[in-house]
Amino acid sequence: MWGGRFAAGPSAIMREINASIPFDKALWRQDIAASQAHVAMLGACGIIAPKDAAAITAGLDQIAADYAAHGVPEDWDFEDIHMTTEARLAELIGPVAGRLHTARSRNDQVATDFRLWVRDAIDQMDSGLAALQQALVIRAEEHAGSIMPGFTHLQTAQPVTLGHHLMAYYEMFRRDRSRLHDARARLNESPLGSAALAGTGFPIDREMTAAALGFDRPTANSLDAVSDRDFALEYLFACSATALHLSRLAEELILWASQPFGFIRLPDSLSTGSSIMPQKKNPDAAELVRGHSGRVIGSLTSLMITMKGLPLAYSKDMQDDKPPVFEASSLMGLSIAAMTGMIAGSTFHTARMRAAAELGYATATDLADWLVREAGIPFREAHHITGAAVKLAESKGAALDALELAELQAIDPRIDARVFAALSVDASVAARASYGGTAATQVLDQVARARAALGMDT
DSSP, X not given: OOTTTOSXXXXXXXXXXXXXXXXXXXXXXXXXXXXXXXXXXXXHTTSSOHHHHHHHHHHHHHHHHHHHHHOOOOOGGGOSXXXXXXHHHHHHHGGGGGGGGTTOOHHHHHHHHHHXXXXXXXXXXXXXXXXXXXXXHHHHHHTTTOEEEEEETTEEEEEEEHHHHHHHHHHHHHHHHHHHHHHHHHHOEEOTTOTTTTOOSSOOOHHHHHHHTTOSEEOSOHHHHHHOOHHHHHHHHHHHHHHHHHHHHHHHHHHHHSTTTOOEEOOGGGOBOOSSOTTOOBOHHHHHXXXXXXXXXXXXXXXXXXXXXXXXXXXXXXXXXXXXXXXXXXXXXXXXXXXXXXXXXXXXXXXXXXXXXXXXTTTHHHHHHHHHHHHOOOHHHHHHHHHHHHHHHHHHTOOGGGSOHHHHHHHOTTOOGGGGGGSSHHHHHHHOOSTTOSSHHHHHHHHHHHHHHHTTTO
């Protein structure tokens, strides 16, 4: 490729450290598409002859068919996917293949290919998250009124519904999809035609290639275009945020599936056993989703550190931009699919959940609220009265609503028999009917909005 400048070929070490074909061969579809758009533009603008453009186009079609059927060959002498394809094109159509690289550089070529690949990855991840959201919505509707304990500090706090809990994750993944959509909109500019760093002297039509590849517009600055990897960083940040949410959900499933909780039975197809303990059913898929989050975040950190000190324009450090993106994409696809399967296929033990909600004085806040609402007591005083009631119930090993009215009135005479209507978990949940609350009516409203947003009823 550069034999005219160098007297000797690269050493074995240089050949190995320089080759990217083992991983950037994943870009072959995008590389062929960008080359097809580029050669069509060169022919339309009269930069190369129509017959040469036609020969190159036919050759690229054949290469794409070969790659699809047999994979991309790894010849390290050709270094990367771009030179591998160009070399194969020369074998097929002869010296005219060299005209393909007119008015472009590998710098804008790889920047274009990588944007196309990340755009495809965003679309695939968005589709996967939509399927996960649908699974959450279906189970939330099924369990809109199923009562479970809500936790803070992993201590029983207030009763909530399982449907409400599941819809919390729907909202997290809604934000994750929004981040993906934003990142996609920003990356959708075409670097093709920026050449090495300064643009080109050929009369190219960058609008034509941008449109052919589905970009909104060409990039506005050639220096920025070939050196920018913000689109990859934004994608990795969106992956990291999603991985955090997947990890939180995985952690809850792991806890819920443990015997002390007993809230859930995970599907056998996404669980494993023990080599020595025959009774074991391990939530390995959930644990791996939780573990993958660290690797995804590591991919973001890796690329950020690679990019942090690079001067304009292109530096070879940027060859290391693709492995972390490829790894994160693969991990996210597996994690989202596994979580979708767990949500869709799990059995929820709602009686066990309800029993847990009835323990731990989860309706204490309802007693305080009743004192404020019905007895006109300031909340801080009501809080103190309720604390005394909880202390009494705890000393007796009884639930709040199992205390005698006389015992409650001994704590504060303003309490009357009406209070018991507020102390059941059903009453507590039903009372939380404010917008976004846990009451079944609100959960069903949330579900209806989600179904409409996901197009589940069309």
